[in-house]
Amino acid sequence: MLLESAAKRFAELGHSTRLEIFRHLVRGGRQGVPVGELQSSLDVPGSTLSHHISRLVSVGLVVQHREGRTLYCRPQYDELFGLIEFLQEECCANERGHPQE
Amino acid sequence: MLLESAAKRFAELGHSTRLEIFRHLVRGGRQGVPVGELQSSLDVPGSTLSHHISRLVSVGLVVQHREGRTLYCRPQYDELFGLIEFLQEECCANERGHPQE
């Protein structure tokens, strides 16, 4: 993953409401969670919630799909695991002190 | 880890310069990397670099220790792994579709 994309994604996770949304989605699994369910469990005005969801969508961490009147949000696990990998990449590669281990 | 602390930490990682600093430190290992080395490899004005480092310090992702004239920055691996764990916690716990697997 490119540094810029990773930074953008972390920035979106770096807000307590959005992080809460995303964790709710991660727990919810691949079938997704309706916006309305997020709204009632997070207790945030609809316009604010919509704003935060669309930011998560804009960086690829969430996708939405409609079924009838309800709109589902699904976390993108590949992007999530990519971010996690990005943080640990080459961890300690340049560490001194145990060069022959 | 609390939601608020995790969000703050992600917010600090959500800036390309800071993410680059942090990754440099993660690769560098536990002995730390001098500020000056960061400055020359990232090519950013000292005052700007200092500002970003102090933000990483303020959320506990980095600590500094001085040796003579040079100040070393060390990544806090425990906080890093805590963040990673936080993102995956209860992953898919509420997923439907494979309840007996």
Place this chain on the structure above:
DNA sequence: AATATATTTCTAGTAATATCGAAATATATT
């Protein structure tokens, strides 16, 4: 004590983000 090196603090201008009510859109039901 004077000078050099390493890094931070101060300051201030500019830009980006957060919030939420009101109005708008999309779909379903009657």
Place this chain on the structure above:
DNA sequence: AATATATTTCGATATTACTAGAAATATATT
């Protein structure tokens, strides 16, 4: 077609963050 439900877009205000030059601080060397 009228109404209800679900969600978004618009708009405006308030707060926070980014950047970097200049000055200040801390330590080392001569």
